[in-house]
Amino acid sequence: xxSLHHLREETFELVRVLDPDGNLVGEPAPDLTDEKLxxxxxxxxxxxxxxxxxxxxxxxxxxxxxxxxxxxxxAQVGSAFALQAEDWVFPSYREHAVTMIHGLPMxxxxxxxxxxxxxxxxxxxxxxxxxxxxxxxxxxxxxxxxWAAKIRGDRRAFIVYFGDGATSxxxxxxxxxxxxxxxVPLVFFCQNNQFAISVPLHRQTASETIAQKxxxxxFPGVRVDGNDVLAVYKVTKEALDRAxxxxxxxxxxxxxxxxxxxxxxxxxxxxxxxxELEEWRERRDPITRMRRFLTARGLLDExxxxxxxxxxxxxxxAAVRTVEQKPKAPPESIFDYVYAQxxxxxxxxxxxxxxxxxxxxxxxxxxxxxxxARSSGTNAAAGSPAGGMNAAxxxxxxxxxxxx
Amino acid sequence: MAKLTIVQAxxxxxxxxxxxxxxxxxxxxDVGVNGGVFRATEGxxxxxxxxxxIDTPLAESGIVGAAIGMAIYxxxxxxxIQFEGFxxxxxxxxxxxxxxxxxxSRGRFTCPLVIRAPWGGGIRAPEHHSDSPExxxxxxxxxxxxxxxxxxxxxxxxxAAIRDPxxxxxxxxxxxxxxxxxxxxxxxxxxxxxxxxxxREGRDVAIFTWGAMVRIVEEAAEELAGxxxxxxxxxxxxxxxxxxxxxxxxVQKTGRALVVHEAPKxxxxxxxxVALINERALLHLEAPVYRVAGFDTPMPLFHLEDYYLxxxxxxxxxxxRVLNF
Numbered sequence: 001x002x003s004l005h006h007l008r009e010e011t012f013e014l015v016r017v018l019d020p021d022g023n024l025v026g027e028p029a030p031d032l033t034d035e036k037l038x039x040x041x042x043x044x045x046x047x048x049x050x051x052x053x054x055x056x057x058x059x060x061x062x063x064x065x066x067x068x069x070x071x072x073x074x075a076q077v078g079s080a081f082a083l084q085a086e087d088w089v090f091p092s093y094r095e096h097a098v099t100m101i102h103g104l105p106m107x108x109x110x111x112x113x114x115x116x117x118x119x120x121x122x123x124x125x126x127x128x129x130x131x132x133x134x135x136x137x138x139x140x141x142x143x144x145x146x147w148a149a150k151i152r153g154d155r156r157a158f159i160v161y162f163g164d165g166a167t168s169x170x171x172x173x174x175x176x177x178x179x180x181x182x183x184v185p186l187v188f189f190c191q192n193n194q195f196a197i198s199v200p201l202h203r204q205t206a207s208e209t210i211a212q213k214x215x216x217x218x219f220p221g222v223r224v225d226g227n228d229v230l231a232v233y234k235v236t237k238e239a240l241d242r243a244x245x246x247x248x249x250x251x252x253x254x255x256x257x258x259x260x261x262x263x264x265x266x267x268x269x270x271x272x273x274x275x276e277l278e279e280w281r282e283r284r285d286p287i288t289r290m291r292r293f294l295t296a297r298g299l300l301d302e303x304x305x306x307x308x309x310x311x312x313x314x315x316x317x318a319a320v321r322t323v324e325q326k327p328k329a330p331p332e333s334i335f336d337y338v339y340a341q342x343x344x345x346x347x348x349x350x351x352x353x354x355x356x357x358x359x360x361x362x363x364x365x366x367x368x369x370x371x372x373a374r375s376s377g378t379n380a381a382a383g384s385p386a387g388g389m390n391a392a393x394x395x396x397x398x399x400x401x402x403x404x
Numbered sequence: 405m406a407k408l409t410i411v412q413a414x415x416x417x418x419x420x421x422x423x424x425x426x427x428x429x430x431x432x433x434d435v436g437v438n439g440g441v442f443r444a445t446e447g448x449x450x451x452x453x454x455x456x457x458i459d460t461p462l463a464e465s466g467i468v469g470a471a472i473g474m475a476i477y478x479x480x481x482x483x484x485i486q487f488e489g490f491x492x493x494x495x496x497x498x499x500x501x502x503x504x505x506x507x508x509s510r511g512r513f514t515c516p517l518v519i520r521a522p523w524g525g526g527i528r529a530p531e532h533h534s535d536s537p538e539x540x541x542x543x544x545x546x547x548x549x550x551x552x553x554x555x556x557x558x559x560x561x562x563x564a565a566i567r568d569p570x571x572x573x574x575x576x577x578x579x580x581x582x583x584x585x586x587x588x589x590x591x592x593x594x595x596x597x598x599x600x601x602x603x604r605e606g607r608d609v610a611i612f613t614w615g616a617m618v619r620i621v622e623e624a625a626e627e628l629a630g631x632x633x634x635x636x637x638x639x640x641x642x643x644x645x646x647x648x649x650x651x652x653x654x655v656q657k658t659g660r661a662l663v664v665h666e667a668p669k670x671x672x673x674x675x676x677x678v679a680l681i682n683e684r685a686l687l688h689l690e691a692p693v694y695r696v697a698g699f700d701t702p703m704p705l706f707h708l709e710d711y712y713l714x715x716x717x718x719x720x721x722x723x724x725r726v727l728n729f
Contacts, residue, residue, distance in 0.1 A: 117507075117508075117510055118510065120508050120512075121509060121510035121511070121512050122509065122512050122513075124512070129513065130508050130509045130513065134500050137469065137497065137500065137501060139469070140465065140466050140468075140470045140472070140473060140497065141470075141472050141473040141476065141501065142473060143466075143469070143470050143473055144469065144470035144471055144472055144474040144475075144476075144477070144481075145473035145474065145476060145477040146473070147470060148473065148474040148477035148478065148479045149477060151429070151456075151474075151479065152477075152478070152479075170463075170465055170493075171465055171466070171469060171496075171497075174461070174463040174465055174469065175466060175469065177461050177463065177466065178460065178461060178470055181461055337506045337507045337509075337510050337511045338506065338507050338545050339506070339546065339548075339570050340506070340514070340569040340570055343598065343645035344645060344648060345645060345648075
């Protein structure tokens, strides 16, 4: 028992730069400019307001089921800012702030949750993979991509996001095991928000921490205060640097709390004590913590704070307007991307749909031709826009959507 | 040209394509130093090294999931699942991800992945080593399903599968891995995915089949020929997308048809072929299309395996039934 206690207390103690009152404690603060510190804050406020707007849109029937992130802003913003533009992000379905910071336009996120496939079409210069809904399944993908980068000699890091529930899945274990064995340049980033829908952490695992699971796979595990944006930035940057230096994977457990439901289809009052929620919301809100820190440093006052929120609201409103004004996608587009070349059965079914729509005789081209249809049995996919992850283009120059 | 068995043709296809395309990597359990439990990857490890012929931990979902990541990052992975029955742990990754990545990302990301597995019964193997699960994958849009029956087709189809821009499930009929040899060109060549092969011409009845059953049907046809009954045998080779034109043409020619497969009958691909014939060639039919198939039971252990698998007599009875309707 003594040694286990030692492991938890010594190796997996919570890394913290700011205490809940915004005072510097423990770890030395990362070396960041005032402007960067304010940018962290701006993104956290933006993420909270984006989340509130999406919940609101869902209640009005203008958005489908949505997975809110409120409470997890520091975990997402801190880790996303640690990335370099050429690094790759493999999200689950809750990392809206991460993906937008890494360059995904806000319109994509809105479109996706409004049930439109276009949202999943990541712009070619943005190194973000599409949303994974089944739990933990994106972990082996990230391992494979990082492994391929290593085999190809690319010097870049990968990060994969998942929740505490994902650590119960076989794919988490298989992914960690592969990553450890093959020493791939990947950071496993667990946002431990305490609940997998309704099931609390102690029902997911008998481990004292999630970070300590890394021991089993032969690489470092770090436990960080997930509501402390500076601490999250610091540990993630170290882990990404390790990955880039060829030192292999790291598991980060960001200890945080989801303020809202798992998704808009869920009612958290059935499984969560009000006092617990209040404790996290009143005492440990990541945005309040950063606000106090910035205010004490003289970087923020009430007026500037209001301006930050107002600017965010305007950006969000403009994006919602743009997205809602988009014309409906053509129904026959459901056939466009199933295969590189449309097989006969899909061609027939596409024709049937066009007839049903009163558009018989419309072009057979569809999106497949637009993709630059390739016959099977050629190697043409090499370097073509639709082939591979396009990561072959080194550097992934520039980014869209108001990243950094 | 060398005379190769099917399993040698697999190794030859991998070697040929790996030499031409450095993005091709092979991964799975025991594929490296050991050369695969059936020796389907024999010699590759020595030739291409541990970065291209990768012995992985024993974890099917991990193998396929990681191979998906490799494929989207620009490699051309060929993942081996040691036996078809062990594809179940990788099923989530295959149907929920490999098959859907192109659609989900609207073409931004693609998954040019081949998953190979020895397939089917008849080799006296333990449980989960003799199944015929092609129907799991035929029903999933976004996948292609290929099952060769000759060494020549094996090499050509496997190279076509590796070059295919979409995920291909490549099942190898292990019962005939070493049953016979055939001349196979040394250089790379492809056999197109989606095209059937007419194994034998005949005017009386068309038999549609694939994999190890092709040999069984040929034996039956030989015996029937002695009685003056001429069978046309169509080896479908690709089950998804299937060669519907070849099916319709053979039915139009013969007016009678039989489907032979070793997978369980209910909901099997034979039913799909019957439906296609109904939709496209009903008025050419002189009799209902029958199916000779495996029973709707789990594949028995090998003591009773021969009673499960369709044999020559069952095929002959099926043909007689179609002819005597």
